[in-house]
Amino acid sequence: MYIKKLVIRNQKEGKNIREINFNLGVSLIVDISKITNQQDTGNDVGKTTVLRLINYCLGGKADEIYKNKESKSSINLTVKNFLINNEVLIVLTLCRDFSDPTTDIVIQRNFLKGNKKKICTINDCPFSNIENFKKELKSIFYNSNLDKPSFRQLIDRHLRFDYGSERIVNYLHFGTSDKEYEQIYLFLYGLYKASELSTNKSGELDKFKEYENIKKKLFKDRTSSLVQQEIIILNNDIENIEKQKKDFNINGLYQEELREIDDLNDQINNLMREYSTLKTCLKIYEQNILNLESEKCELEVKDVEALYNEAGIYLPTLNKTLEETIAFHNKLIINKINFIKSDIPALKNKVLELKEKIKIYTERKKYLEEKQKRHGSLSEYESLISSIKPLYEQKGKLLQEQEKIVEYDNLIDTCAEKIITINNEIQKYDKDLQTKLGVFNKYFTEYAMKFYNESYFISTLVSEKTKCYKFELSNLKGNIGTGKKKGVMSAYDLAYISFANELKLKCPKFVLHDRIEDIHSNQLVSLINLVNSSNFDGQYIVSVLSGKFKEEHLQTLLEQNKVIELSPQEKLFKIEQQTQQQS
Structure with a gap:
């Protein structure tokens, strides 16, 4: 799938603001602003916005268009209001064959809200739900209807700005886990069944962690064996008292009622155990909610700030703000809280039901005991009953505890067994994976050698902690410098397109990069010549500053490959010109 054309249309006035036709090969979005030194990044003319508009048509967020690039907490109200007030429509045309218009796929999105004015279509088919829109895009780009990995996780591999602008292999946000990258890369290397297995394993890993956490909160370090030994000691004490009860000589007139009292004691004890367990669960649920709320607050003032600052040290161009990171995390927290809260009403109803039963049985027992007392002194017998009652209660609690410990042990063991089984199934694909990595590395090494005369390659290892594949970048000469990193990233991204073409994998045949000025001119020439050669079938769309070339x-090369020129006088949306015309 190629990117053929991007149209920015003022629907209110019925005219196009921009129409950008992209090349098969290199397409340069050129900022011709004058720069005074090598640190300048150019004025805010909209060269990166072109890439963001493509991203928006591929399921990205609207606010990424008008939020300040350097400080995303700052909104460019001029741009936002222009897009909304003029009902600006973005039209992205994709194609499977540049020479065959029948393969065109047209995506349209505007920035309005509400079903009547909102436009979100693929080939004129409207989508009111953005998730369904992205599922359809996944089907178009990857011929897949699987939920995971998501379309955005996959397509971001081809959109190298924001998170992906600094990280070559692990290109998503820094909170992305090993298990998610395993799903993604098994899919990207064409091992779809293995990727599906990895998704299943991810679910089992989540359950495994959840069961371990619940068990630890409920029972701390207590084990089934420890509880069993406590029960054995209690049973010895109970047997001794029961023997004394059996030997006790009592009038036969009271035997039936005494048996009923014993039965009621058993029922009350069982109900109390269940009641106690449910109350404990409620307490844990409520404590979990408080803990989650507390984590949310602490995260706002401590954890995320530290993490974000640390990330800023290593990722100086990281464009995600503290507020967005907090919002993303807090959304997860709120979802967890709502999930926990959904179980609480049923638990409370069950607790009330048990409480009512306990009350009824207790009143009946009290009535029978009072009746027994009126018939004569049973103090000695009652003393035996009183001494054995707490032992039975304690035993009941221990049995309940043991049952729950065994239950969670079984759940944990079952998850562990499933994880092992799934890992064994995934490992059956390892030979195929290594073969495909070999094909990918053939291109990666070739392109990196053309740019830097160095060999780079991807290898795998299985994490001891998560039991998931990790995909790692290696070379034979140590670390990668900043300028070199951009070039290596280009080689890596272009290698994937060539790899997918050779294996006939259905995927995007384009990559979008934001700024490649740090690449040395010799490497830049090699890069552009490679993408424009007859041996390469794909697109390299990149925003550049002309003053640095x-x-x-x-x-x-700029003249031959540019698709649009922008400047302070000729910005992307032409807001100033249109404002002057309207006035």
């Missing part, structure tokens, strides 16, 4: 041969 002063050499004549680079200027020639």
Whole structure:
């Protein structure tokens, strides 16, 4: 799937603001602003916004268009209001074949809300739900209807700005787990069944962790064996008292009622155990909610700030703000809280039901005991009953505790067994994975050698902690510098397109990069020549500053491959010009 054209249309006035036709090969979005030094990044003319508009048509968020690039907490109200007030429509045309218009796929999105004015279509088919829209895109791009990995997790591999602009292999946000990357890369390397197995394993890993946490909160370090030994000691004491009760000589007139009292004691004890367990669960649920709320607050003031600051040290161009990271995390917290709360009403009803039964049985027992007392002194017998009652209660609690410990042990063991089984199934695909990695590395090494005369490659290892594949970048000469990292990333991304073409995998045949000025001019020439060669079938769409390409041969390349020029006088949305015309 290629990107053929992007149209920005002012629907209110019925005219196009921009129409950008992309090349098969290299397409340069050129900012011709004058720069005074090598640190300048150019004015805010909209070169990166072109990439963001493509991203928006592929299921991205609207606010990424008008939020400040450097400080995302700041909103460009001029742009936002222009997009909304003029009912601006973004039209992205994709194609499977540049020379065959019948393969075109047209995506349209605007920035309005409400079903009557909102436009979100694929080939004129409307989508009111953004998730269904992204599922359809996944089917178009990858011929897959699986829920995981998600379309956005996959397509972000081809959109190298924000998170992906600094990380070559682990290109998503820093909270993405090993298990998610395993699903993603098994899918991207064409091992769809293995990726599906990895998704199943992810579910079992989540349950395994949840069961372990619940068990630890309920029972701390107590084990089934420890509880069993406590029960054995109690049974010895109970047997001794029961023997004394059996030997006790009592009038036969009271035997039936005494048996009923014993039965009521058993029933009350059983109900009390169940009542106690449910009350404990309620307490844990409520404590979990408080803990989650507390975690949310602490995260706002401590954890995320520290994590974000630390990330800023290693990822200086990280564009996600503290507020967005907090909002993302707090959304997860709120979902967990709502999930826990959904179980509480049923538990409370059950507790009330048990409480009522206990009350009824207790009143009946009290009545019978009072009746027994009126018939004569049973103090000695009652003393035996009184001494054995707490032992039975304690035993009941221990049996209930043991039952729950065994239950969670079984759940944990079952998850562990399933994880092992799934891992064994995934490992059956390892030979195929290594073969495909070999094909990918063939291109990766070739392209990296063209750019830097160095060999780079991807290898795998299985994490001891998560039991998941980790995909790692390696080379033979140590660390990658900043400028070199951009070039290696380009080689990596272009290698995937060539790899997918050779294996005939259905996927995007484009990659979008934001700024490649740090790449040395020699490598830049090699990069552009590679993508434009007959041996490469794909697109490299990148925003650049013309002022940083002063050499004549680079200027020639810019002229040959540019698809749009922007400047402070000719910004992307032409807001100033249109405002002047309207006034």
